[in-house]
Amino acid sequence: MAIAGFGTTQIRYDMFDVERSADEARRLAKCERIYHRGQEMAWDGKEILPMLLEKHGGIRIDDEKKEALKRVFAIIMWGELAAWKISAQLADGLVPLEAKMGATSQAFDEARHFYVMHDYLRELGYIPKRLDRAPQALLDLVLDTPNLAYKLLGMQLMIETIALTIFQTVREINVEPVIAELMKYYERDEARHVGLGMQYLPSLMVGMNRREISALITFQVRILAWALAELKVLEKDFAVLGLEPRVVLDRGRRKQMAALQEALSALGARTTRERDYAAATLKGIVEVVFPTPETQRPLDRARAAWREFWAHDDLHSMHEFDVHSAHAIQTARGVIVPGEQEATVTPIIAPAA
Numbered sequence: 001m002a003i004a005g006f007g008t009t010q011i012r013y014d015m016f017d018v019e020r021s022a023d024e025a026r027r028l029a030k031c032e033r034i035y036h037r038g039q040e041m042a043w044d045g046k047e048i049l050p051m052l053l054e055k056h057g058g059i060r061i062d063d064e065k066k067e068a069l070k071r072v073f074a075i076i077m078w079g080e081l082a083a084w085k086i087s088a089q090l091a092d093g094l095v096p097l098e099a100k101m102g103a104t105s106q107a108f109d110e111a112r113h114f115y116v117m118h119d120y121l122r123e124l125g126y127i128p129k130r131l132d133r134a135p136q137a138l139l140d141l142v143l144d145t146p147n148l149a150y151k152l153l154g155m156q157l158m159i160e161t162i163a164l165t166i167f168q169t170v171r172e173i174n175v176e177p178v179i180a181e182l183m184k185y186y187e188r189d190e191a192r193h194v195g196l197g198m199q200y201l202p203s204l205m206v207g208m209n210r211r212e213i214s215a216l217i218t219f220q221v222r223i224l225a226w227a228l229a230e231l232k233v234l235e236k237d238f239a240v241l242g243l244e245p246r247v248v249l250d251r252g253r254r255k256q257m258a259a260l261q262e263a264l265s266a267l268g269a270r271t272t273r274e275r276d277y278a279a280a281t282l283k284g285i286v287e288v289v290f291p292t293p294e295t296q297r298p299l300d301r302a303r304a305a306w307r308e309f310w311a312h313d314d315l316h317s318m319h320e321f322d323v324h325s326a327h328a329i330q331t332a333r334g335v336i337v338p339g340e341q342e343a344t345v346t347p348i349i350a351p352a353a
């Protein structure tokens with residue numbers, strides 16, 4: 001306890017003492033870059049949403065789709081609040097300057113995502129209410145854990161990749177023109193947040209023993225199980241909007257594996273077996289929860305689950321994320337920031353005519 005300037009303090013005078021390998025120094029420099037990039041790329045939600053509403057003549061969508069859109073994006077809205085709180089927890093808890101800066105800029109972005117989504121949902125006539133059990137449980141897992149590695153894995157690598165997948169798919173099928181265009185702004189920000197997880201998670205994992213890594217993987221499997229339960233809750237709304245759950249799942253899994261593989265590559269091969277176990281468990285569960293037309297019978301589902309559990313999981317490329325930084329956006333400084341590169345991932349769903 002701190003008394004009159006004596007005793008312990010929350011000011012971490014040791015924040016510059018951390019010894020860094022060349023690899024860690026490089027990763028921390030990227031975390032710092034996330035802060036500065038976030039500042040350059042900040043957009044003004046009070047300018048962009050009205051601009052998009054005017055451009056497209058307001059939100060025009062039939063009632064059935066409107067209700068589905070409300071339910072899907074209500075989860076996103078409360079998810080943005082959770083992301084805001086979790087990035088603020090990380091901004092407080094992470095010690096090295098660069099990681100703290102990265103998390104702080106994320107908190108700034110998530111505040112914007114939350115109020116803009118609230119403004120958009122108000123246009124749709126949504127009245128805020130409590131979430132269903134599955135999305136609530138998913139967010140609570142990451143909000144409540146005191147372990148910063150669990151938070152970074154759960155939010156930046158697992159939940160943000162699911163959000164990116166939904167944003168990308170909603171944009172590609174052009175569910176509704178205002179939200180579709182708004183998603184470009186969200187995608188550019190969220191891709192940076194996944195970057196923070198990839199760059200800093202190895203530093204939080206480096207001192208973990210085998211038992212601690214196994215516990216982390218168990219936490220990951222719990223997150224994935226609740227995320228699947230959430231997609232199951234949304235299945236009917238996805239169908240109304242024209243989103244195919246298995247397409248979303250497959251795409252989300254590829255992004256999650258790419259981000260995880262990138263983060264874990266910094267730690268060498270010792271986590272390979274556990275990583276494959278988590279991925280394989282998810283693939284098996286997907287076959288049971290989201291059967292295809294060929295696997296409607298329980299026995300066929302079980303066979304598909306068994307096959308997927310043991311199937312070799314390929315290496316996934318970081319190109320999975322290129323599509324999110326390919327959009328030009330208008331920033332709060334009044335300039336258009338061009339896309340970083342042409343998207344190398346071809347849309348797997350044709351945009352609506």
Ligand SMILES: [Fe+2]
Pocket residue numbers: 080083109110113190
């Ligand atoms: Fe966000």
Ligand SMILES: [Fe+2]
Pocket residue numbers: 083110160189190193
């Ligand atoms: Fe985010």
